[in-house]
Amino acid sequence: MSIESVKARFGIVGHHPRLMDAVEIAIQVAPTEVSVLVVGENGTGKDVFSRIIHQFSKRKHAPFIAINTGAIPEGTMDSELFGHEKGAFTGAIDTRKGYFEEVEGGTIFLDEIAEMPMATQARLLRLLENGEYLRVGSSKVRKANVRVITATNKNLIDLIRKGKFREDLYFRLNTVTIQVPPLRERGRDIELLFNYFAEEFANQYRRNPLLLTQDAVDLIASYRWPGNVRELRNFTERLTVLVGHDMVDADTVRRYLDLRESYLPVFSPATVVGQDGGASAETRREVEMLYKLVLEMRQEMTDLKKILYTGTMPQVIREQEAPPYFLNQDQPSPPALRHGFTEEDQDIIIEAAPIVSRGKETRAVEQGLNLEQNEKELIQRALQKNGDNRKKAARELGISERTLYRKIKQYDIA
Numbered sequence: 420m421s422i423e424s425v426k427a428r429f430g431i432v433g434h435h436p437r438l439m440d441a442v443e444i445a446i447q448v449a450p451t452e453v454s455v456l457v458v459g460e461n462g463t464g465k466d467v468f469s470r471i472i473h474q475f476s477k478r479k480h481a482p483f484i485a486i487n488t489g490a491i492p493e494g495t496m497d498s499e500l501f502g503h504e505k506g507a508f509t510g511a512i513d514t515r516k517g518y519f520e521e522v523e524g525g526t527i528f529l530d531e532i533a534e535m536p537m538a539t540q541a542r543l544l545r546l547l548e549n550g551e552y553l554r555v556g557s558s559k560v561r562k563a564n565v566r567v568i569t570a571t572n573k574n575l576i577d578l579i580r581k582g583k584f585r586e587d588l589y590f591r592l593n594t595v596t597i598q599v600p601p602l603r604e605r606g607r608d609i610e611l612l613f614n615y616f617a618e619e620f621a622n623q624y625r626r627n628p629l630l631l632t633q634d635a636v637d638l639i640a641s642y643r644w645p646g647n648v649r650e651l652r653n654f655t656e657r658l659t660v661l662v663g664h665d666m667v668d669a670d671t672v673r674r675y676l677d678l679r680e681s682y683l684p685v686f687s688p689a690t691v692v693g694q695d696g697g698a699s700a701e702t703r704r705e706v707e708m709l710y711k712l713v714l715e716m717r718q719e720m721t722d723l724k725k726i727l728y729t730g731t732m733p734q735v736i737r738e739q740e741a742p743p744y745f746l747n748q749d750q751p752s753p754p755a756l757r758h759g760f761t762e763e764d765q766d767i768i769i770e771a772a773p774i775v776s777r778g779k780e781t782r783a784v785e786q787g788l789n790l791e792q793n794e795k796e797l798i799q800r801a802l803q804k805n806g807d808n809r810k811k812a813a814r815e816l817g818i819s820e821r822t823l824y825r826k827i828k829q830y831d832i833a
Contacts, residue, residue, distance in 0.1 A: 420446065420475070429467050432615045433608030437600040441468060448595050449475035454547065456532075456592050457570040459599030462647030465570040468597050469528035478566055481525030484518055489531035496539050498555050507556025519552060519563045526566045532592070533573035533584060543567075544588045567592070602644040602651060610636050612648060616655035627665045629658055634669040642678060795830040798823070802832070 422442050426432070431442060448455055449472045457465040466485055473483045491499050498507075502517030518527060529535070535543070546552045547567060551560050569592050578584035602609060613631060621628035631639070644650055657675055658667060797816065805811040813823040826832075 422446070425471060425475075429471055431464070431467060432612050433605055434611075435600060435605040435608050437598065438605065438608065441597050441599055442471070444595065444597050445471040446475060448472060450477065452566060453594040454592050455568045455595050455597060457568065457597045457599060459570070459572065460601050460647055461572050462649035463599040463601060464648055465572075465599055466528060466530060468599065469526070469568045469570070472568055473526040473528075473566075476526065476566065478525050482522045483526045483528070484522045485528040485530065486518055487530045489534035493536050496536060497542060500539065501542060501552050501554055503555035504557045507554075511556065514554075517552075517554065519546065519565055520561070522565055524564055526568060529567065529569045531571060532569040533571045533575060533578055537583070537585065540585045540588050544585060544591060547588075547591050602647040603642070606640070609640050609644070609651065612651055613639065613655055616652050617659065620656050620659040624659055626659070629655070629662065629667050630665055632666060632668040635667050635672050638669045638672050638678075639676075642676065794826065795832065798826055798830065799832060 422439060425442055425446060431438070445455075445468045455469075455472060457468050459465050469485065470483070473479060486500075488496065497503075498511075498515065498517065500517050500519060502515050502520055503511050505511055505514045542552060546563055546565075550563055552563055553560060575584050575589050575593075579586050579589060602612075610631065614628070617628040617630075639651075646653070654676055658671070661675065662671060798812070801812040801815050802809070805815065809823055809827075810820055813820045816823065
């Protein structure tokens with residue numbers, strides 16, 4: 420099975436190295452069960468690669484279905500994918516199977532995965548990890564034996580930072596990435612594709628195929644093609660229908676192609692995800708390293724918050740039944756909440772603030788200690804208590820050893 424034979428079978432035209440790499444990766448992963456994420460702009464033909472993977476997999480005789488998740492209304496997506504029970508919601512007059520149940524044993528291709536709501540992402544993650552799912556309105560766990568291939572034209576890393584895509588789902592889907600290059604970067608492939616479509620539409624409309632002059636070739640090669648292969652195909656069909664002669668020159672191209680579109684900004688996932696020609700593997704590693712660094716910085720911020728709360732939050736003196744954060748209904752929210760911290764951080768406040776009961780009296784005493792001095796004393800007490808064992812001291816303080824080492828050096832603690 421050669422790459423050229425696969426291209427011919429699935430109507431892939433072109434010889435650009437990045438396109439050839441994408442086809443080769445699809446062939447390599449097809450016999451496996453790994454999750455594949457296809458990344459590329461709209462109109463680049465991402466769905467073709469999902470069909471290649473299915474046709475050369477062990478599931479080729481089982482069903483295949485392609486779903487555009489961006490076209491499914493958010494309120495019905497769970498029902499569409501996982502099914503629902505009768506009466507689960509208004510309008511659910513019958514029990515309905517979802518796509519995952521319909522394609523059991525086969526392959527499902529989820530295009531525009533970035534448009535999937537967070538709640539549905541959680542359901543999909545459970546299915547990918549455990550092979551289990553629930554119909555909407557049902558408590559019965561069902562098993563699914565389905566291979567999932569996904570695609571996106573968005574920057575998922577950016578969506579993760581914005582809280583719009585699950586980090587754990589991203590890594591579960593992204594075992595192997597196939598990068599589909601945009602048409603504007605494929606050079607000579609543009610002319611090859613035009614000739615291919617010209618032959619197709621010549622047969623369809625029963626006329627001679629169009630031919631490009633050299634100035635027309637140069638012009639379409641310099642155009643950005645924001646709609647990629649889909650736009651080129653539509654442009655070729657438009658010329659076939661409207662142009663009465665066979666030769667197409669640059670003036671004809673200008674007449675039927677809005678060259679102003681060439682200046683519109685186009686997002687290229689390859690420049691973000693990290694595959695850019697020959698340096699793709701190296702770039703991807705750099706992105707992964709940067710992402711791990713961001714996660715470590717987040718952990719360090721959590722560590723510093725704990726010390727901040729321990730050093731500056733008020734001691735709460737309350738009776739046993741009193742609410743944990745509020746002295747009474749009129750009491751303003753704690754300082755941490757007033758300064759923009761999240762509800763999750765309140766757990767740290769309760770652990771850090773000593774609780775003392777004094778009968779019926781409940782009051783808060785603000786501590787005016789200097790933050791750095793208080794931090795230093797806390798570290799010294801933890802080290803003394805644990806016999807200068809830094810690992811145990813860090814555990815007791817609730818911070819990482821690296822943060823503790825840095826603080827010891829900062830405060831010159833012997």
